[in-house]
Amino acid sequence: GIQVEQSPPDLILQEGANSTLRCNFSDSVNNLQWFHQNPWGQLINLFYIPSGTKQNGRLSATTVATERYSLLYISSSQTTDSGVYFCAVIGMDAGKSTFGDGTTLTVKP
Amino acid sequence: EAGVVQSPRYKIIEKKQPVAFWCNPISGHNTLYWYRQNLGQGPELLIRYENEEAVDDSQLPKDRFSAERLKGVDSTLKIQPAELGDSAVYLCASSLEGAGQNTDTQYFGPGTRLTVL
Numbered sequence: 001g002i003q004v005e006q007s008p009p010d011l012i013l014q015e016g017a018n019s020t021l022r023c024n025f026s027d028s029v030n031n032l033q034w035f036h037q038n039p040w041g042q043l044i045n046l047f048y049i050p051s052g053t054k055q056n057g058r059l060s061a062t063t064v065a066t067e068r069y070s071l072l073y074i075s076s077s078q079t080t081d082s083g084v085y086f087c088a089v090i091g092m093d094a095g096k097s098t099f100g101d102g103t104t105l106t107v108k109p
Numbered sequence: 110e111a112g113v114v115q116s117p118r119y120k121i122i123e124k125k126q127p128v129a130f131w132c133n134p135i136s137g138h139n140t141l142y143w144y145r146q147n148l149g150q151g152p153e154l155l156i157r158y159e160n161e162e163a164v165d166d167s168q169l170p171k172d173r174f175s176a177e178r179l180k181g182v183d184s185t186l187k188i189q190p191a192e193l194g195d196s197a198v199y200l201c202a203s204s205l206e207g208a209g210q211n212t213d214t215q216y217f218g219p220g221t222r223l224t225v226l
Contacts, residue, residue, distance in 0.1 A: 004151075031213050041198060043152075043217035086151050090213070096165055097142060097215070099151030 002027045002091045006100035013077050013107050021072040021103045023087030031090035032063055034072050037102070038083045046072070046085075077107045111135070113218035115201050121224045127189035130221045134182070134203030141178060142215065143186050144200040152200055158184065188223075196225045 003026040013019055025032075034046040047054050051065040058077075063070040074081055084102040091098070114133040122128050134141050139160050144152035155174070157165040160181035169176065173192070178184040188195055202215040 033215060035217075040219075041222075042219055043200065043202075045214060045216060048214040088151075088215070096167075097154045097157070099144075099153070101149075101151050 001096060002029070002089055002098050004087060004089055004098050004100035006085075006087055006103050008103060009101070010104045011106070013105070015077060015079060015107055015109050017077050017107075018073070018075045019077060019105070021074070021085050021105075023070045023072070023089075023100055025068050025070075025087075025089050027068070028065070028092050029089040030092050031097075032070055033088045034061055034070070035086045035088065036081075036083050037086060043086070074105075077105075079107045079109055081105060082107050113201055113203055113216055115199075115218035115221055117221055118219060119222050119224075121226065122191055123226050124193055125190040127187065128191050128223060129188075130186045130199050130201075130223075132184045132186070132201030132218060134184070134201070135216055138203035138205050138216075139181070140204045140206060140213075141184050142202040142204075143176060143184070144202065146198045146200055146220070148197075155186070191223075191225045193225050196223055198222050 005024045007022045032050045035043045037043050047061040049061045049063045051063050053062045058075045060073045084104050086102045088099045116131050141158040143155045146152040155169045156176050158178045176186045198220040200220045201218045204213050204215045
């Protein structure tokens with residue numbers, strides 16, 4: 001099946017700093033989503049982005065499907081951005097959903 | 110619009126006991142997913158339904174796990190008997206369709222945290 005690797009595994013920022021999270025995947029995909037898992041465990045959909053670029057407030061994402069990676073940008077980080085960020089893909093063949101192991105972000109005040 | 114509903118939120122059982130989790134997807138969503146998330150890892154897909162049909166259950170440990178989605182709406186995931194290694198968070202998600210279009214966006218419930226003693 002598809003392998004999904006996220007980097008870095010852990011990231012500590014000062015409030016107001018910017019960050020870039022990366023997701024590499026091993027094969028072509030139909031679907032790529034970025035999620036934020038808050039400290040209470042709820043997974044919140046950030047972007048559906050199998051290709052191209054999207055922006056939502058301080059967050060933006062870019063997927064380069066031909067090179068099999070996606071980037072999540074967080075600007076002017078806030079303490080409420082803390083949590084785990086997951087990338088999930090669905091392959092073009094069987095449609096199986098595969099998650100990476102996440103990037104744990106800690107934003108300090 | 111109500112989100113994905115799961116119950117119970119927490120469950121503590123002794124090993125060898127049975128346990129069941131319930132999920133009500135977002136109204137109108139045809140695709141339903143069950144995931145298991147171990148501590149420090151990403152969710153792992155157990156089974157995916159398109160309406161009533163289980164289209165991907167390759168990761169479901171069929172000796173002790175079972176799932177059903179009667180009438181293509183609510184779903185139940187059962188473990189019998191539970192083992193210590195089954196302790197995890199069980200997540201349910203739904204999407205409008207499963208065809209790789211924008212309607213394929215998955216929305217997650219709050220999960221059920223299972224502890225097996």
